[in-house]
Amino acid sequence: MSSGLSARDVGIRELMDDPRADERMLARTYGRFGFVNAVVSRPGLLYRRDIRPRAVGAPLRILDIGAGGGDLCRFLAGRLRRDGLEAEITALDTDERAIRWASAHDRGAGVRYRRALSTELVDAGETFDVVLSNHVLHHLDDAELQTVLEDSRRLLAPGGLAAHHDIARGRTAYALFAAATWPLSRNLLADSFIRVDGLLSIRRSHTVAELRAIVPRGWRVRGGVPSRLEVRWEDDRARP
Numbered sequence: 119m120s121s122g123l124s125a126r127d128v129g130i131r132e133l134m135d136d137p138r139a140d141e142r143m144l145a146r147t148y149g150r151f152g153f154v155n156a157v158v159s160r161p162g163l164l165y166r167r168d169i170r171p172r173a174v175g176a177p178l179r180i181l182d183i184g185a186g187g188g189d190l191c192r193f194l195a196g197r198l199r200r201d202g203l204e205a206e207i208t209a210l211d212t213d214e215r216a217i218r219w220a221s222a223h224d225r226g227a228g229v230r231y232r233r234a235l236s237t238e239l240v241d242a243g244e245t246f247d248v249v250l251s252n253h254v255l256h257h258l259d260d261a262e263l264q265t266v267l268e269d270s271r272r273l274l275a276p277g278g279l280a281a282h283h284d285i286a287r288g289r290t291a292y293a294l295f296a297a298a299t300w301p302l303s304r305n306l307l308a309d310s311f312i313r314v315d316g317l318l319s320i321r322r323s324h325t326v327a328e329l330r331a332i333v334p335r336g337w338r339v340r341g342g343v344p345s346r347l348e349v350r351w352e353d354d355r356a357r358p
C-alpha cells in the first residue's frame with residue numbers, strides 16, 4: 119500500500135462534515151449519494167440476501183444509522199413495496215442538515231427521519247429487526263465505532279441482523295474511485311463534495327484486517343467486491 123494509504127488517516131475531515139459547508143454543494147452531495155451507492159454499495163444484493171427473506175411473514179423494522187440523504191432507505195422501501203412486503207424504516211443521522219434534506223426528498227417512500235444518536239434509541243428501549251449503516255464506519259473514531267457496534271447489537275430484536283457496510287481502504291479502491299469520478303467531476307458530480315470526500319473517505323477507512331482486530335467478540339468482518347467490507351452480527355435468539 120502506498121505511504122498515504124498505509125494507515126487510517128483519522129486526522130482529516132470530510133468537507134460535508136464541516137458545519138460551515140456550502141449548503142448548495144451539501145444538498146447536491148446528498149442528492150448524488152443514490153447514484154454513488156447504486157454503483158459501489160450493491161443495495162440490490164443487500165435487499166435480496168438480508169432484507170427480503172426477513173420481511174416475509176411480519177412487518178420488518180429497519181434502522182439505517184447515518185442515513186445521509188436517505189437513498190438506501192428509500193431504495194429498500196421501494197423494493198419491499200414492489201414485493202408486497204411491509205416495513206417500518208427509520209433513517210437516523212446526527213446531522214440536522216441531512217435529516218432536513220432527506221425528509222424533504224422522501225418522495226412518498228414513507229421513511230421516518232430522525233436526528234439522534236443510536237445511544238438515545240437504546241436508552242429509549244427501541245428495537246429493530248435489521249440495523250444497517252453504509253459509509254458511516256469511516257466517519258467514526260475508535261471509541262465511536264465501539265459505541266455504534268454496541269448500540270446496534272443492543273437495538274436488535276431477537277433473531278435480528280446488524281450489518282455495517284463501508285469501503286475498504288487500499289490502493290485499488292483509491293485508484294478506481296479517482297479514475298471513475300474524474301470524468302464525472304464536471305457534470306454529474308459537479309458542485310458536490312462526492313469526489314473530494316470520496317477520496318478522503320478512503321484515506322479514513324479501515325482495512326478488513328484492522329477491523330477484525332478491533333471489533334468486539336461475536337462480530338464478523340468480511341471483505342467484498344469492489345473494495346467493500348461488512349461488519350456483521352446475527353442475533354441467535356429465536357425470532358418471535
Ligand SMILES: C[S@@+](CC[C@H](N)C(=O)[O-])C[C@H]1O[C@@H](n2cnc3c(N)ncnc32)[C@H](O)[C@@H]1O
Nearest residue numbers: 151183184185186211212213216252253254257
Ligand atoms: C458519507 S455519509 C453516508 C450516508 C449514507 N449512509 C450513504 O450511504 O449514502 C455519512 C453519514 O453518517 C452520519 N454520521 C456520522 N457519524 C454518525 C453517528 N455516530 N450516528 C449517526 N450518523 C452519523 C453523517 O452525518 C453523514 O450523514
